[in-house]
Amino acid sequence: MADRVTKEDLMRYMDGEMPPEQRARLDTELERSTELKRELAIFRAMRTDFQGLSFDPGTYHKSVWDKVNASVTRPIGWVLVVVGIIVWTAYGGYLFTTSPANAWEKLATGAIVIGILTLLASVIWERYQDWGVDPYKDIHR
Amino acid sequence: MQPELERELIRKCKIGDTRFYEPLVRAYEPSGLRLAVAMMGNTEDAQDALQEAFVKSYRSLHRFDLRQPFGPWFFQILRNQCRDMLRSRQARFKMETLDERLEARPASSEKGPERAHQRTAARETLWLGLEQIGDEHREILVLKELEGFRYSEIAQILEIPEGTVASRLYHARHALKDALVEQGVEYP
Numbered sequence: 324m325a326d327r328v329t330k331e332d333l334m335r336y337m338d339g340e341m342p343p344e345q346r347a348r349l350d351t352e353l354e355r356s357t358e359l360k361r362e363l364a365i366f367r368a369m370r371t372d373f374q375g376l377s378f379d380p381g382t383y384h385k386s387v388w389d390k391v392n393a394s395v396t397r398p399i400g401w402v403l404v405v406v407g408i409i410v411w412t413a414y415g416g417y418l419f420t421t422s423p424a425n426a427w428e429k430l431a432t433g434a435i436v437i438g439i440l441t442l443l444a445s446v447i448w449e450r451y452q453d454w455g456v457d458p459y460k461d462i463h464r
Numbered sequence: 465m466q467p468e469l470e471r472e473l474i475r476k477c478k479i480g481d482t483r484f485y486e487p488l489v490r491a492y493e494p495s496g497l498r499l500a501v502a503m504m505g506n507t508e509d510a511q512d513a514l515q516e517a518f519v520k521s522y523r524s525l526h527r528f529d530l531r532q533p534f535g536p537w538f539f540q541i542l543r544n545q546c547r548d549m550l551r552s553r554q555a556r557f558k559m560e561t562l563d564e565r566l567e568a569r570p571a572s573s574e575k576g577p578e579r580a581h582q583r584t585a586a587r588e589t590l591w592l593g594l595e596q597i598g599d600e601h602r603e604i605l606v607l608k609e610l611e612g613f614r615y616s617e618i619a620q621i622l623e624i625p626e627g628t629v630a631s632r633l634y635h636a637r638h639a640l641k642d643a644l645v646e647q648g649v650e651y652p
Contacts, residue, residue: 330630330631330634331627331630331631331634332630333634334630334631334633334634334637335615335630338608338615338630338633340614340615340630365641366637366641369590369609369637369640369641369644370609372590373590373605373609373610374609374610386489386490386493387489387493387511387514387515387518388486388489388490388493390515391485391489391515391518391519391522392482392485392486394515394519395482395485395519395522395523396482
């Protein structure tokens with residue numbers, strides 16, 4: 324490469340990132356140096372090859388929008404569900420404790436509710452532990 | 465997409481209306497996929513990276529400066545996503561499905577059929593060359609040659625000083641040339 328032209332200069336020249344006055348200077352240098360001209364020609368030929376490659380995503384793939392949309396809206400859905408459950412549970416608990424029903428009725432209902440929740444939690448926990456050691460968990464159907 | 469329209473869509477997305485994110489996704493999907501395929505080497509991984517990058521950019525929109533264009537900012541996220549995936553999966557750039565997806569356009573016959581054939585062969589081996597030159601060289605070449613980003617935009621996407629772009633491009637082009645020459649491609 325000619326002494327007065329750096330590799331950065333050559334790139335800026337080729338990519339149109341050089342001010343006009345510097346460009347004129349490099350034009351002169353290019354006229355003088357065959358080596359520089361050859362290097363530029365090689366890079367330009369490579370660019371042509373690069374741009375000759377066409378990749379047409381439209382023909383081959385489905386838009387990712389549906390999955391993106393699901394991912395960005397799902398957390399909002401979960402937050403709303405959890406908030407709703409908390410509010411209803413708190414309100415139900417309040418009604419339950421302040422209702423004029425007999426103590427034994429409250430006790431029996433409370434036992435059923437706690438029993439169901441305990442069973443549900445244990446099943447979920449069991450499934451979660453099984454999933455943790457499942458060797459096929461990363462395999463998609 | 466018009467910059468003004470783009471800004472308006474982002475403004476609406478920032479308020480939390482996901483409907484306005486769809487035109488942005490659709491506008492940047494083709495170029496995003498091109499970059500992701502070039503970085504990952506196969507369409508499946510590229511689509512995963514692209515999807516994740518769109519989700520991450522939506523969640524980071526509150527940090528997005530509306531005076532800046534969306535493209536380079538999004539490509540920065542996408543590029544980081546591709547790199548993370550390549551790292552975490554311990555995967556290399558794989559050209560599994562590339563051959564089926566790529567169509568070499570008919571070479572120009574301006575300089576005779578032999579020259580045209582040579583150019584077509586060069587295009588076919590170009591992806592093989594890209595596989596050899598490594599992530600850093602490959603990503604900057606794709607951003608410049610395939611997507612046509614300006615140096616300032618490339619600097620933003622790659623998170624490097626603008627002055628480094630020209631030097632890195634030179635080394636990437638040189639590495640690619642060497643890889644292609646190694647495969648028997650002849651340049652003038």
